[in-house]
Amino acid sequence: MTDADVIVVGTGAGGATVARTLAARGLDVLMLEEGPDLRGRPSEPTARDAMLSRFRGFGAQLASGKIPLIQGRLVGGSTAINSAIFWRLPEAVHAEWDPALRAELPYAELMAATDEIERDLFVRPVAADVMGQNNALLRRGAEALGLSGNVIRRAENGCEGSGRCMVGCPNRRRQGMDVGYVPQAIARGARLQADVRVDRIRWTGRRATGVETSAGVVHARKGVVLSAGAIHSPWILQRSGVRAGHGFTAHPGFSVAGLFDQPVGLLKGATQGYEVTALRAQGLKFEALGLPPGLTTARLPGAGPAFKALADRTGHLASWAGLIRPERTGAVRRSLLGGPRVSLPITAADCARVLTGVKQLIALFFAAGATQVLPGIAGAPAVLTSPSQFAVDRLTPAQVSLVATHLFGGAALGSVVDARFAVRGTEGLFVADASVLPGTLGVNPQGTIMAVARVAADRITAALQ
Amino acid sequence: MNYSPFEQRAFATATAALVAEPVDAARVRVFLADVAARAPFMVRWGLRALVWLSWLAFLGADDAGRVRRWERALTHPSSTVRQLALVVKAMACLCHFDR
Numbered sequence: 001m002t003d004a005d006v007i008v009v010g011t012g013a014g015g016a017t018v019a020r021t022l023a024a025r026g027l028d029v030l031m032l033e034e035g036p037d038l039r040g041r042p043s044e045p046t047a048r049d050a051m052l053s054r055f056r057g058f059g060a061q062l063a064s065g066k067i068p069l070i071q072g073r074l075v076g077g078s079t080a081i082n083s084a085i086f087w088r089l090p091e092a093v094h095a096e097w098d099p100a101l102r103a104e105l106p107y108a109e110l111m112a113a114t115d116e117i118e119r120d121l122f123v124r125p126v127a128a129d130v131m132g133q134n135n136a137l138l139r140r141g142a143e144a145l146g147l148s149g150n151v152i153r154r155a156e157n158g159c160e161g162s163g164r165c166m167v168g169c170p171n172r173r174r175q176g177m178d179v180g181y182v183p184q185a186i187a188r189g190a191r192l193q194a195d196v197r198v199d200r201i202r203w204t205g206r207r208a209t210g211v212e213t214s215a216g217v218v219h220a221r222k223g224v225v226l227s228a229g230a231i232h233s234p235w236i237l238q239r240s241g242v243r244a245g246h247g248f249t250a251h252p253g254f255s256v257a258g259l260f261d262q263p264v265g266l267l268k269g270a271t272q273g274y275e276v277t278a279l280r281a282q283g284l285k286f287e288a289l290g291l292p293p294g295l296t297t298a299r300l301p302g303a304g305p306a307f308k309a310l311a312d313r314t315g316h317l318a319s320w321a322g323l324i325r326p327e328r329t330g331a332v333r334r335s336l337l338g339g340p341r342v343s344l345p346i347t348a349a350d351c352a353r354v355l356t357g358v359k360q361l362i363a364l365f366f367a368a369g370a371t372q373v374l375p376g377i378a379g380a381p382a383v384l385t386s387p388s389q390f391a392v393d394r395l396t397p398a399q400v401s402l403v404a405t406h407l408f409g410g411a412a413l414g415s416v417v418d419a420r421f422a423v424r425g426t427e428g429l430f431v432a433d434a435s436v437l438p439g440t441l442g443v444n445p446q447g448t449i450m451a452v453a454r455v456a457a458d459r460i461t462a463a464l465q
Numbered sequence: 466m467n468y469s470p471f472e473q474r475a476f477a478t479a480t481a482a483l484v485a486e487p488v489d490a491a492r493v494r495v496f497l498a499d500v501a502a503r504a505p506f507m508v509r510w511g512l513r514a515l516v517w518l519s520w521l522a523f524l525g526a527d528d529a530g531r532v533r534r535w536e537r538a539l540t541h542p543s544s545t546v547r548q549l550a551l552v553v554k555a556m557a558c559l560c561h562f563d564r
Contacts (some may be wrong), residue, residue, distance in 0.1 A: 046563040048496065052503040060508050066548065294563025298555040303539060304532030308485040310563065378540070378547060398544030401551065 001430045003219040004030035006464065007211055008190075008227055009236065012077020012454075013449040014433030015227030016177035016185060017117070023188035024384065027222070027464070030191045031182070034228070035074035037194035039178050043168030047292040050167035055079050056284040061231075063330065063344035063404055067252060070405045071229060075194050076178030078229070079446055083165040083272035084125045084154035084174045085287075087443040088114050089451060090152040092281075097438055103272030104419040106454065113454035114447055120154035120184075121175040123447075130161030132269010134318045137260065138288040139274045141368030147278035147360075153288070154270070155180070155446070163290045165271035183194035198228065199427060201240035207430035222464045223428040226411075226435075227453065233435040234332045234410030235340040242423055244411045245332035249440050250344055250404035251323040254354055255289065256298055258370035259310075264318045266290035276364065280442055283325035284357045286364070291316055291319060301374055301382035310374075310383075320364065322357035323405070325440040326350050332410050342405060346397045354402070362387050376401065406445045411435040421456040421465045430463075466509055468497040468516070475520040480557040482531035488561055496560040515553050523551070 005028040008019040015031060023029045036053065044050040051059045056073035063069050070076035094107045117123075126135065131151070142149040156177040162170055172179055184194060193215075201224060202210035210219040226233040232250060237244035267290060276286040291299075293314060300310045317394055327347045335341035358375055365373045366387050373384040378399040380392050392399075411417055413436045414422065421436065423429040432453045434445060441448055468476070477493045501509055522538065523531050538550035 046559075048499065048563050051559075052499065058500075058504045058508045060505070060511075292563060294559040294561075295555075297562045298558035301539070303485075303535030304484050305485045305556075307483060311484065313476075378544070398547075401548075444478045 001030070001196070001218050002327070003221060004028050004191070005220070005222045006030070006225060006320060007032060007218060007220045008225045009211065010077060010229060010232070010433060011075050011085070011177055011182050011225035012227065012229060012433065013177060013446045014074065014453040015225070016181035017450045017453035018225050018227055018432045018457045019190050020185040020188060021454060022461060023185050023190040025461045027461070028189070029185065030193065030197055030218065031185065032196045032211070032218070033075050033192065033194045035194065037075040038168070038193065039075060040395040042172050043164060043170040047167060047294045050081070052304070053353060063250065063342045067344055069250065069342060069407060070403060071231070071407065074178070075182055075192065076176045079176035080168070080178040081166055082176070082446065083243070084156050084176065085272055086118065086121065086153050086155045086447045089173045089441065089448040093441050097426055101414045101438060104413065105425070105452065109455055110451045113451040117447065117450045117454060120158040121180050123153055123155050125151040125153050126273040127159065130159050130270050131273050132161055132163065132290070133262070133264045134266055134290050135269055135273030137264065137318050137368040137411070138276065138286070138320055138364065141364035142278070144367035145363060147276050147364070149274060149276040149278065151294045152273050152275050159270055160341065161269045163267035163269055163271050164292070167292060177206060187408070189351065194411040198236055199239060200236060201291045203240070204213060206425065207427040220428070223460070224458060225430045225432055227433040229433055230407035230410050230435040231332050231340050231342055233433055234432050237411060237416070237423065238332070238334065239440050240264065242416070242426065244416045245413070247329045247409040247412050247438070248332050248342060248344070248407070249326060249329045251440055252326055252344070252346065252350070252402040252404045253321050253323040253405040254323040254358060254376070254400055254402055255299060255319060256365065256376060257356060257363035257374040258368070259313055259321045259372040260316050260318060260370055263315050265315060266296060266317065266319060267292070279360065282356070283353055283442060284322060284355070284360070284444060286320060286322045286361060289319050289321040299376065303377070318365070318370070320361055322354070322361055324350060324357065325442045329409060329439070334417045351395040351397060354400055355392060356442065358400070362390055385395040406440070408437045408440055408445065410435050412438045414438065420459045422463060424451040430440045430456065430460050432460070467501045468513065472513065472516050476516050476557070478531070479519040479553060480561055482528065483535055483554060483557050484561050485532070493560060509546055512556060515549060518549070520551055521553060
């Protein structure tokens, strides 16, 4: 690998956005990506193949030893495995930030960046002809209960509704960074090197002058930008002698499934096309979520003939998920085995929030016409035929299987990095990804991460000149 | 690392009891070979340990007994036992249903 003006570590929502902007400003940019470059192979045949080739740690990277953390590990990062959901940063969430941070990252500046990104990525609501039954039924349930919701806005250009976002869009319609900003960065002169893991920063005094990678040392003439995500950017900083990793957080999620008399077909229509936002102020958001058969069936209760009877009806199964904003933050630290160890505490208040969410999803299913609902809560009936059968009034973390997506923090603006996105106490080292965010958003983060990275790119450019 | 024929048979037995239908031995072989070749170290060896645990758990059980033991593990009061059973179940479903 040859040297570059700027090395950008990671090609997800943050890294691709920064690389594209820096390359457009005439800088010689080298993008380093730990995962493979699968742009020539847009999708995988099965969930297993996707988990093996596109997910970090086969999807088995755990927080606090038990909560799977879902991250992409390929060119495009998590934007190459997500459902393309694109939310603008809610103004109410921006208002929660520390006043100094709000002054450093004004809402208007973030929205201007968001406007530009939305145009680039063709952000639009899911079209009616690819809505699919899984999404339409959630909408029906929300309307029956009078709960506010939206047709989801996504970064896609002509979605054909194959319901396969997780395994890779077979039609290249999703505008993940693998389709959007990485190729655009390359078109502007940036270079991409995949399958290269960055281990630590190379220093000359306090100045970052390169990176030590699995393929050797690469020198940066002007600077290094870490955009390796909310686990690995803090992790690389720690390995390089910078204190980081505190304040890590995520959106823990849960799912409820329901059976309908009519066919649903999780692989027909947009993977995620409708969301219920009525409880967002309480830190809860619900989304329809279609998954491939190998993962859908794993969610069904029981074993043997009873399990088979349910598995035979997966064509009539709808699957909806909820996410919460957790009360406390965790951390990224060094594990005994030498890799990052991630903690994400789940408190009693979080469990109460999850319980509220599960009850709401059960009500939505019955309101939408489900004949059976599968709440997925240990200690509760596995199959409900009416909402009153779910008589749980207190939930413990052991009763629910949580899966965390949308990782944040660990190198927050105002603590680890300053308003120029420069790592405090260093020169030529910047962070621009979800790790700079001060907490959860309560909504899908790709739009916010990209907007922050777009602002960061301007400031980094100014700092390097 | 690869899973031995014995381990393949043990995983196939656990999967067949879970899904209550015959499982394709070739599919099991390919699935485990894929995991052995491509999954991270912890997943490869974790699954190996769980395959042996499930073999032990099913020791001496007939078809109906294996289903009962699956159900007992999946509803066990210990969340650790439940979580381990759920991991084996997820792997079995990824093997059997993913197409």
